[in-house]
Amino acid sequence: MSKQILISDPTLRDGNHAVRHQITKDNFAAYCKAADAAGVPIVEVGHGNGLGASSMLVGECLLDDETILRTARENLTRSKMAIHAIPGFCTIHRHLAMALELGVDVFRIASHCTEADITQRHIDFARKNGKEVYGVLMMSHMASPETLADEARKMEAYGAEGLVIMDSAGAYLPADVTRRISTLVDSLNIPVGFHAHNNLGMGIANSVAAVEAGATIIDGSARGFGAGAGNAQLEVLVAVFQQMGYSTGIDLYKMLDAADLAEKSIIPSLPYISSTSIVSGMSGVFSGFIKQVNRVGAEHGVDPRDIFFELGRRNAVAGQESLILEVALELKAAKAGEGAQYA
């Protein structure tokens, strides 16, 4: 029997990063229908940073969480509906309880890769309510394989039924993925998953490396629609896994149709690896920063690449968007200082 790969599709969540969280209600409905028809097992929806994250800090969402969840629920019959939730942005009372009530099937509770203990109560809440729960470690390139395994074991102990690591900055090369996934597979008794970003063009290659190292959950978005350079392109993953003899349970033609629909009606400009994305991947900084870095760079006449490398030096993590302006102003001042010396 061929090995089963569980595909989780964050097109309507990570893709929201690419359009400043402006995915419309019609788009949610249309893509949910198409993914459902293709038999995509899990469809993740929401603001790019998940439940309760619509904010000035990371961007206000066109739709509120409730509208997104209701729309997705109405249009998903076979596929499970998933949310991404980061404690610190969302609370159990206000957000997880609502998600439960609106029929979310899969709760993906996420934290920065070294902060798993903030997810304990949220994982526990979703499990106690009988939901499927995954622990998600973001920005996983910032921790060693051993540290990741320690953090993953905490999430397993809290009740997570699967553990997904995210390459949030698109910083991994395949060998990095192999090391981390094998360590996790050896350390855990629950399935291990991988979520790629394509900053260095490694989205598919890294997902393949993850599966070969024992991962059984893989995230991919239609046309790669996601933050920065995008995610692993889902329809390519489905095709590649089919060629490799793995089973995803997804109907290839219908998945290709869903991706065509996404390109035609949802994605204003297809993800590509911009020069800034490359720098984001190299500096290991969350690719969701790109739009703000470009804007602040343009406003203040500072090279966005310089901003990225400086953010990387300061170990900036998602949620520290306010650092962008600070760094830009400092670089600008430093540059003005240099100019003054020669004046």
Place this chain on the structure above:
Amino acid sequence: MSKKTRVAILGTGNIGTDLLIKAMRSEHLECALFVGRNFRSDGMQKASNLGVRLSDRGIEGIIAQAADIDIVFDATSASAHLEHWPALQRLGKTVIDMTPAKVGALCVPAINSAQILTSGAKNVNMITCGGQASVPIANAIAAVQDDIDYIEVASSISSRSAGPATRANLDEYIETTEQALLQFSRAKRAKAILILNPARPPIDMQTTIYAKIRNPDLKAIRASVEEMMARIVAYVPGYQLIVPPTIEGDKVMTTVKVLGNGDYLPRYAGNLDIINCAAIGIAETIARQGRE
């Protein structure tokens, strides 16, 4: 010389231990008892070296020594405070709650220490570290703009400075900070975000306050924030305005940084300092009033 007011500190984590060092330096306070659960904890060891009287019996330790205590700081967790409060109330002690349990009156010394005193509140809640850093700015903006639609506050603190209770209380942190923002800014909506930042070396505590205002009067806002800064710096010396109120699209954005005094944890842990300086500030105010 008048006798110092005797305080007990319940909770020997980052907050409790830092509070101990600050209380020992106070001209108005002395630490009569430092109470935890485990003599081997880092905080207990530190307190032991400082020659402070210790107990490992939790709330029972306070009850046993009640006659020697005037004010109790509860530096445990929100859920533990809900259990401690009825016992402390029976003892008739003034309690300064460092947890986001929001049982008592919300207190920001720069804004309402006088009201807290006249109200005679027995349970004074210190909100949260992010609340102490942001609520005064929100309040200063509200003093010159009565039309704040929305206020949002995002704080980053170093992962190292967030102990187990802080980590378990993220939801209470958010709810309590939001309640304080609404109360002191009269904004229609409020949102609080807390990011634990694992960067090494640890990052300094930083808080950004966004206010959505239809017609912002930037000059008036800046003047009001400057005035508030002076009131905060009086009890939190490391409080700094790093991005003064600035118009960014449809919002006014202000960023502050809090450098700690380096008492228990190094200076990056401004989050410990701002809430503890605020708590010591209100405790000293209560102590001075008690002796008048």
